[in-house]
Amino acid sequence: MTGPRLLLLALVGCLLATVGACAPPAPQVSSAAADAKVASPSAEPPYDIRPLLKPDHKYLGVAFNGSPRATSPMTAFTKKAGKQPNLREYYAKWGDPFQADVNRAVWDDGQLPFLVWEPFSRTAAQIADGEDDAYIREFADAVRDYNRPLALSFGHEMNGGWYPWGSKKTGAADFTRAWRHIHDLFTDEGAADVIWVWSPNVINPVPNVRLKPYYPGDAYVDWIGVVGYYALSGPTTFRTLFGPTLTEIRRFSRKPFLIAETGVQAGERKPAQIADLFAGVHARADALGLVWFNLKKEADWRIDSGPLSLAAFKKAAADDSFGFDVRKP
Amino acid sequence: MERNDSTMQLPVARPKMRSRVAETMQLRVLRPRPSGYTLSPVPDSGWSAAPSSRRIWVSRLVLLALLVMQAGLSLRLQNTAFEDEALYLFAGHAEIAHLLHGTPLYGAFDSYFSGAPVLYPVLAAAVDSVFGLAGARALSLACMLGCTSLLYAMTRRLFNERAGLCAAGVFAVAQSTAFMGNFATYDALALFLLALAAWIVVRTAESHPLLVLLAAPVAALAVAVKYASALYLPTVVLLGVLTAYQRRGLPRALGRGVLLTAATVALLGAGLYASGYLAAIQSTTTARAAGTTPSWTIVRDSARWGGLAVAVALLGAFSYVRSGRMSEMPGWRGALPGARWRAALGLLLVGTALLAPAYQLHLHTEVSLHKHIGYGLFFAAPLAGVGVTRLMGAHFKYPQWAIFLGVVLLSSGMSQAYDNFHAWPDSRSLVADLRPYMNAHGSYLADTYEVPVYALGRDTSYRRWNSTYTIDYTSRSGRHLTGAAGFRAAVSDRHFTLIVLDRGNPTGESTTVRDALVHSTGYRLIGTVPYATAWGSSRFELWAPS
Numbered sequence: 001m002t003g004p005r006l007l008l009l010a011l012v013g014c015l016l017a018t019v020g021a022c023a024p025p026a027p028q029v030s031s032a033a034a035d036a037k038v039a040s041p042s043a044e045p046p047y048d049i050r051p052l053l054k055p056d057h058k059y060l061g062v063a064f065n066g067s068p069r070a071t072s073p074m075t076a077f078t079k080k081a082g083k084q085p086n087l088r089e090y091y092a093k094w095g096d097p098f099q100a101d102v103n104r105a106v107w108d109d110g111q112l113p114f115l116v117w118e119p120f121s122r123t124a125a126q127i128a129d130g131e132d133d134a135y136i137r138e139f140a141d142a143v144r145d146y147n148r149p150l151a152l153s154f155g156h157e158m159n160g161g162w163y164p165w166g167s168k169k170t171g172a173a174d175f176t177r178a179w180r181h182i183h184d185l186f187t188d189e190g191a192a193d194v195i196w197v198w199s200p201n202v203i204n205p206v207p208n209v210r211l212k213p214y215y216p217g218d219a220y221v222d223w224i225g226v227v228g229y230y231a232l233s234g235p236t237t238f239r240t241l242f243g244p245t246l247t248e249i250r251r252f253s254r255k256p257f258l259i260a261e262t263g264v265q266a267g268e269r270k271p272a273q274i275a276d277l278f279a280g281v282h283a284r285a286d287a288l289g290l291v292w293f294n295l296k297k298e299a300d301w302r303i304d305s306g307p308l309s310l311a312a313f314k315k316a317a318a319d320d321s322f323g324f325d326v327r328k329p
Numbered sequence: 330m331e332r333n334d335s336t337m338q339l340p341v342a343r344p345k346m347r348s349r350v351a352e353t354m355q356l357r358v359l360r361p362r363p364s365g366y367t368l369s370p371v372p373d374s375g376w377s378a379a380p381s382s383r384r385i386w387v388s389r390l391v392l393l394a395l396l397v398m399q400a401g402l403s404l405r406l407q408n409t410a411f412e413d414e415a416l417y418l419f420a421g422h423a424e425i426a427h428l429l430h431g432t433p434l435y436g437a438f439d440s441y442f443s444g445a446p447v448l449y450p451v452l453a454a455a456v457d458s459v460f461g462l463a464g465a466r467a468l469s470l471a472c473m474l475g476c477t478s479l480l481y482a483m484t485r486r487l488f489n490e491r492a493g494l495c496a497a498g499v500f501a502v503a504q505s506t507a508f509m510g511n512f513a514t515y516d517a518l519a520l521f522l523l524a525l526a527a528w529i530v531v532r533t534a535e536s537h538p539l540l541v542l543l544a545a546p547v548a549a550l551a552v553a554v555k556y557a558s559a560l561y562l563p564t565v566v567l568l569g570v571l572t573a574y575q576r577r578g579l580p581r582a583l584g585r586g587v588l589l590t591a592a593t594v595a596l597l598g599a600g601l602y603a604s605g606y607l608a609a610i611q612s613t614t615t616a617r618a619a620g621t622t623p624s625w626t627i628v629r630d631s632a633r634w635g636g637l638a639v640a641v642a643l644l645g646a647f648s649y650v651r652s653g654r655m656s657e658m659p660g661w662r663g664a665l666p667g668a669r670w671r672a673a674l675g676l677l678l679v680g681t682a683l684l685a686p687a688y689q690l691h692l693h694t695e696v697s698l699h700k701h702i703g704y705g706l707f708f709a710a711p712l713a714g715v716g717v718t719r720l721m722g723a724h725f726k727y728p729q730w731a732i733f734l735g736v737v738l739l740s741s742g743m744s745q746a747y748d749n750f751h752a753w754p755d756s757r758s759l760v761a762d763l764r765p766y767m768n769a770h771g772s773y774l775a776d777t778y779e780v781p782v783y784a785l786g787r788d789t790s791y792r793r794w795n796s797t798y799t800i801d802y803t804s805r806s807g808r809h810l811t812g813a814a815g816f817r818a819a820v821s822d823r824h825f826t827l828i829v830l831d832r833g834n835p836t837g838e839s840t841t842v843r844d845a846l847v848h849s850t851g852y853r854l855i856g857t858v859p860y861a862t863a864w865g866s867s868r869f870e871l872w873a874p875s
Contacts, residue, residue, distance in 0.1 A: 045758075045761065045762045045856070046762060046855065046856020046857060046858065046871060047856065048855045048856060048873075049855070050853070050855060050873070050875065053875070144857065184847065187847060187854055190832075190854070190857035190859075190868050190870065192853075192854040192855055192856045192857055192870075192871075193856075217850075218850040219847075219848050219849060219850045222853075222875075
């Protein structure tokens with residue numbers, strides 16, 4: 001082998017070694033985005049949920065045992081109520097995976113899934129400090145790939161003292177920090193179809209807990225979801241049950257509100273109070289609708305706890321302003 | 330005795346001199362018999378070193394095969410329009426509308442384009458109007474095929490056919506050639522014009538001195554098409570001087586160089602005076618903003634994209650300086666250029682290959698380096714061709730070297746061209762998802778707005794779009810704002826109908842805009858469009874007023 005050829009061989013060897021040793025230039029991709037499993041563009045266009053944020057009609061929602069997987073309770077409720085709800089509320093524990101297929105089935109059945117996320121296993125501070133970021137990102141990725149609307153409430157009734165994330169065990173600062181952190185991670189993962197529902201309990205049982213410190217801010221919230229029940233004791237009208245809470249909320253936010261969880265305890269007043277509830281929601285332009293807690297838990301909140309109650313519910317729900325096709329708002 | 334004489338007679342045509350000597354020596358010589366074999370005088374070589382039509386046609390057929398392969402290597406690359414292609418094409422359409430119908434021009438293309446907006450963009454947009462993006466890219470392919478043909482023609486004149494074919498082969502399989510051959514930007518046309526100018530100066534080296542002036546308008550046009558082409562004008566002029574010097578001597582060669590330089594500079598000066606593009610030339614070329622790419626990265630990628638071809642050219646240059654003989658015909662005694670001339674030619678051609686990497690090292694930017702490598706490679710390729718022929722040796726003694734080089738150059742060129750051509754996302758999904766949001770009065774902001782503007786065609790207008798680089802915004806409170814403050818105010822005022830951010834390739838003030846959006850009550854993320862490139866995956870974010 002002659003000199004020039006040896007020289008060339010050496011040059012080629014050096015070049016190949018250089019090329020092999022050096023990774024190609026990486027593009028500027030955020031760490032989160034770089035981890036995204038995006039092999040091929042999605043065939044479906046992104047779902048724009050904005051028409052669902054302030055629809056012309058009211059939501060008629062329901063929560064029942066077995067939701068969201070069970071379908072027969074929804075069929076039974078629709079048959080009894082005379083109208084199919086267009087929002088289905090269900091509860092998920094912190095640590096549970098997001099069930100895209102189940103939520104897709106709910107959506108395909110004509111209801112907006114409303115997930116109430118309950119952080120039993122982690123404190124708000126731990127979440128805010130990023131201890132569960134991997135879980136949150138995985139959850140957000142699944143929500144993003146689901147590519148359909150999802151209403152999501154984290155740590156509902158935070159102003160009450162009965163949950164671990166409530167006011168007795170969790171500071172307002174940690175709660176809002178956790179909320180914003182989760183929101184930011186969802187945004188970072190591109191989970192755009194989430195309607196963020198900040199969901200305090202009515203202030204009547206906890207008059208000394210101010211709501212504003214628990215509010216993450218309008219940039220992080222789409223709906224305010226107020227939880228309140230017509231119990232045998234306590235406020236008996238829409239105005240007295242929800243009025244004080246809404247008045248306090250309106251001091252720091254103009255976001256529309258949903259009665260995120262409600263019901264009327266079985267009793268003589270139930271038919272009248274059902275009518276009052278629907279009338280109260282109907283009367284307020286900033287009210288998005290209501291979610292009926294159709295369970296027998298601690299009390300009988302079901303619509304068919306009595307024939308008069310059921311008749312009252314059917315009559316109120318028959319109002320055209322309640323219920324609409326969420327897939328064509 | 331007679332028997333002996335007859336026994337000694339061989340049926341050989343004896344040279345006359347010998348006969349005379351024999352007769353002088355009074356030897357008896359018999360007359361040749363009418364039947365038997367007669368051997369002609371044996372020549373020193375079985376073929377001629379002189380050009381022949383057979384050799385020309387065989388070479389052209391091989392060149393044709395190389396061109397077909399080059400076209401295949403380019404056309405195998407498939408992707409939607411890159412932002413530069415989209416920009417030049419929609420700008421070209423705007424320029425055409427301005428020229429034909431007087432439609433006012435917005436966007437000040439002449440202030441930041443790196444070539445005259447009325448040349449390539451108009452030509453490419455005209456082709457695009459009829460044949461679409463594929464047509465505009467085919468224009469580039471034609472230019473690059475022209476480059477390879479001119480390279481062969483030039484190398485054949487400088488050296489020989491075999492070196493010309495090897496040079497064409499090295500150039501045809503390079504990643505920059507395949508890339509530019511399917512890429513609708515200035516580059517292919519500018520390189521073609523430079524190649525044409527280089528070929529003219531070599532072709533007219535033995536002709537009348539004034540004929541070298543034919544290269545002047547071509548070279549000037551190359552610079553007008555892409556300002557950075559001026560970097561290679563000295564090479565073209567010096568090539569003309571060197572080739573003329575070999576035949577005409579130094580004074581006449583220098584005279585040609587001065588003539589060509591003066592004519593080219595005069596044309597460029599006149600063009601510059603008439604167009605007023607000086608500011609754009611400064612901002613995009615001569616005083617381009619420095620980048621932050623580390624020197625090592627630029628050196629490494631230059632080596633990856635063109636290092637082997639330049640190494641072969643360097644080898645060819647050394648070999649050529651050692652021995653200028655290009656013919657392998659035994660006993661060939663042609664006129665050989667001197668060693669100093671050969672060294673000068675080697676230095677000029679191989680040195681030119683280093684111009685673009687050196688300039689980009691100076692600027693610390695790697696933008697378009699993978700294309701610019703191709704400019705230098707065109708000039709280094711003739712010596713790479715010489716290098717390959719020398720490695721093969723006379724009579725193809727070591728064909729394995731050419732095969733080895735061919736395999737390495739082809740495989741690396743193919744993979745690099747594929748990676749570089751898929752460095753940007755396929756925009757079909759994005760464009761389809763943006764279309765519903767287009768309206769005549771909307772205002773849009775995007776990281777790479779050029780792509781949707783071009784792809785959406787008549788569904789939108791470039792006037793409705795803003796990049797994330799600059800903004801000139803008057804807020805609702807009446808304050809005139811630019812830069813990051815302008816973007817923040819525009820987000821705060823919900824000025825934009827839609828904002829498209831590229832998470833994988835944030836440009837300009839994109840990060841500022843996103844920060845403002847994330848903490849804004851006026852906008853919400855309404856969707857994402859995932860994409861994958863050769864370097865990884867990411868997504869576009871679509872933000873709209875909430």
